[in-house]
Amino acid sequence: MTLLGLAALTFFIGRVMPVDPVVALVGDQADQQTYREVYTRLGLDKPLPVQFAYYLRDIATGNFGTAIATGHPVIEDIERVFPATLELATLALLAGVLLGVPLGVAAAVWQGRPADHLVRLFGLAGHSVPHFWLGLVVLIVFYAHLGWIGGSGRVSLGFVDTVPAVTGMILVDSALDRNWEVFRDALRHIVAPALILATTSMAYLSRMTRSFMLEQLGQEYVTTARIKGLSRLGVTRHAFRNIAVPLVTIVVLAYGGLLDGAVLTETVFGWPGFGQYLTAGLLAGDMNVVLTGTLLVGLIFLALNLAADVLYRTLDPRTR
C-alpha cells in the first residue's frame, strides 16, 4: 500500500515535470514526424490515469521498462549500479559509526571540556562542508599531488573487468577471487569517497550519541553508581548499553540515506552508482528510471525499518 501510494505520487509529479522525454530521446534536431511517432510510442498521448494503469500492469508482470538514458532494461541497470552504491554506502556507514559513536560518547563524558568543543567543531564541519568541494580538494591533494589514492572510477583502468562479477561489489568480488592486487586498487579508489560520505553521518551520529549519553548520565542510576565508587569507564559502559536502542534507529536511518546514492560525491569521483543513474534519469524526464528508483528507495526504507525492529528485540531486554 505504501509502495502504491509512493508510485502514484512519483508518477504524477513526474508527468508534470517540465522535461520532455521525447526530446531527451530524439534530440533537438528531430522533425515533427519523428517527434509525434515517438510520442505515441511512449504512450504519452494517452490520459494520465490510463498511463498510470498501464505502468502498474507492467510492473505487476515484472516489467519495469527500458531506460531512455541507457537503452537497457531499468532492472538490469539497477543491478549494475546499485552494488556500486551499496559498497560505498556500507563502508561510509562503517566509518561513520566507528568514528561518530566514540566521539559522541567522549563529548558527553567530557561535557564542556576541550574534547567536547573539538567534537562539536568536527560535527559542524562534517555537516556544513560541501562534499563537492571536499571531494575536489581530496583529489587534488591525495590523488594528484601525493598519489596515495586512486583517481576517478572504482578501479584503475588496467583492472577494469579483471575479476568475475559475483556480487557487483568489487571489494567483495576481488576478495572472493583472491585477487589481492585488484582488491588493493579498489580500496585505494573507494577510501576517499567513502570517508567523504562518512563525514555527514559521522557528524550526525556523534551529535546524537552525545545527547543520548548526556540524558543517561543525568539519570539517578548513574549518580548511584558513581556514589558507589564505580569508575568513569564503568559508568560509561552502563549508560552506553542503555542508548543502544535509540542509536540503532538513527544508524539505520543514516544507512538508508546513504543508500539513496550520493549524487555529488559520485559525480566528483566518477563513481557509476545509483545516485548518478537516478539523476541522469530525472534530467531526461525518464519516468521508468525515476519510478523504479523511487520504489527501490521505498523498499530499502521498509526493509531497514524491519531490520531496526528486529534489532530492538535483541537489544532491549524488556522486549525479550
Place this chain on the structure above:
Amino acid sequence: MHRSVPCTLLASLAVLGPTVHAATPADTFVVAANMSQMITLDPAAINESFTAGFMRNVCDPLVRPDSDDPTKLGPGIAASWTLSPDSRTYTFTIRKGLRFPSGNPVTAEDVAWSMKRNLRLNLANAQRLREWDITKDNVESVVQAVDANTLRVTPPRPWAPGLFLFAFTDFRVAPTLDRREILAHESAGDLGNKWLATHSACLGPFRVATWRPQDLLTLERNDDYWRRKVAMKRIVVRHVPEAGAQRLLLEKGDVDQAADIDPADFPALERDPNVRLDSRPSLAVSYMMFNMGDARFRNPKLFEAFRYLWDYRELQDTLLQGHSIVRQSIVPNGVFGALPKDYMPYKLDIARAKRLLAEAGYPDGFSAELAVLNSFPYPDLAQHLQQNALKAGVKLKITQMIGAQLYQRARARKFEIYMAGYGYNYPDANNMMLRQAYNTDNSDRSNETISIAWRAGWDPGAWVNDTIRAAQVEPDQEKRRAMYEELQKRINATSPIIYLFQRVSVNALAKDVKVFQGTVFGDDYSSIEKR
C-alpha cells in the same frame, strides 16, 4: 558562479608541488569524458554530436571529407562514384573485398538496407534522409543496390552535385550496417534497434568492445582496416562527469585526453609541461532569438538594436578565450558559401541600440524573460547582455534551464527571448539555411518545428524560402556561393535570430600524444600516434 570554485581551488593548490606523473599504455588511448548524453550507439538514433563524432571512428561513411578541408570530398567505403549526364543518378562503386568485423562481406545491399532501416525506424536521424527528399514512400525507387558492389541513388530533385554528396559523408544518413549480423539480433521486429543501442555493426578503424552506459566504453582496433595502419589497439573512454576531475586525470597522466575541460582552465593547462592543447574549428554556434509570436517582438529594428548590445570582441578575448570566436552570420567560417572571416558589421554601441529601440517603439525600453541553457558559457553571456540591455533601458530576467527543458520550450514556442547553441551537420551553407532560415508554414500547427525560424515565429518571406530551394539545385558552384552570400546579408537585416559566436573545439591532450587529427565532425582516433 559555481564554475569558478574548482578553478580557484585548483589554482590555490597548484603551489603544492609537481604532480607524480603516470602514463597510459603505449597502444591504448584513454579518454575522460562526460558520457551522460550518450544514450544509444544505433546510427539511426544517435541524437547529439559527441556520440556522433565518436562513432565516426566505428562507422566509415561512403564518402570521406578531407581532414584538412572538409568541404572537399574523397572516397570512403565507396571507392568511386559517377553522376549521370542529366545530373539525376549517382552510381557508387563499393570498395571490393571489404569485410565487417563479423566476417560478412560489405555489399551495396547493406547500404540500401541501412538507409531504408533508418526511415522505417523513424528515430532521431530519419529526418536527415527526409532533408534530401528521401522518404519511406520513395526510398525503394530512390536507393537501389544494382549488384553486390554497385549502389544507385536517384533523388527526386536534381540536387547541386557539390551539395548532394554531403549526404553520404554522414553515417547517420547513409550508414553501412552489417545487416545479417543485426537481423540475427533483432527482437520484436525492431530492426536491431535495441541491440545496436549498446553494440556496433559497422565497418571502420574500430569496433565497440564494451559499452556500459554512464561508466565505460571501449573500442578495439579492426586489424585489417582498409584505409590505413592504425597505431592504437584500444580506445577506452571513461565516464568522468566532473570537468575538474577530468583535468586532474589528464595532468596526472592517467588519461590521454580530457574531453570537457573548463575553458577557464586553458591558461593553466597551457603552462603544464605534461599537457598540450590542440584546437580546430567546429560547426557549433551560439545564438539568441526573439519569439515573434509575442506581439512586442515584431519590429526588425528591435532585433537590430540587440545586435548592438554585445561586446563581441571583448567576450572573445576574455570569457570565451580559446572557446569561441566572433561570428555574426548564420553560416560559420570554413563552410562552403560563408561570408569572409572578417565580416563583422556589428559592435557594441549602446547609444545606437537606444536610438533603434526608440524607433522600434520602445523609447522607455521593456521587460522580458531571457531563457538560457544552464551550461557554460550561456549564463555568463546572458549576464553580459543583461547589463548592456539595462543601459539601453531593457530589463531582462534570466532563467536557466537544462537542455531537455529549454529545447522543449523552443519547440512549443513558449519563450520570450532565448539563447542556446546549435551544432550544424555538414560544411555547406544549405545546412544552415535549411535548419535556421527556411520556414514555409509559420502556423502553430506547422510540421516545420525543426526549423529555428519556425521556433522564433519568423516568416522569412518568399524570397528567402525560394532562394534556399533554388540554391539546392543550382549546378554552378560560384552562382550557388553568391546566392548564399546574399542570403546571409538579408537574413541579418530582418531575422529575429542573432548570431553571436562560433565554437572552437579544443582538445586537451597528454604531451606524449604525437599525432591527433580531426575535422569539424569530430576526432579521428585512427590517426593517433603516441611517443
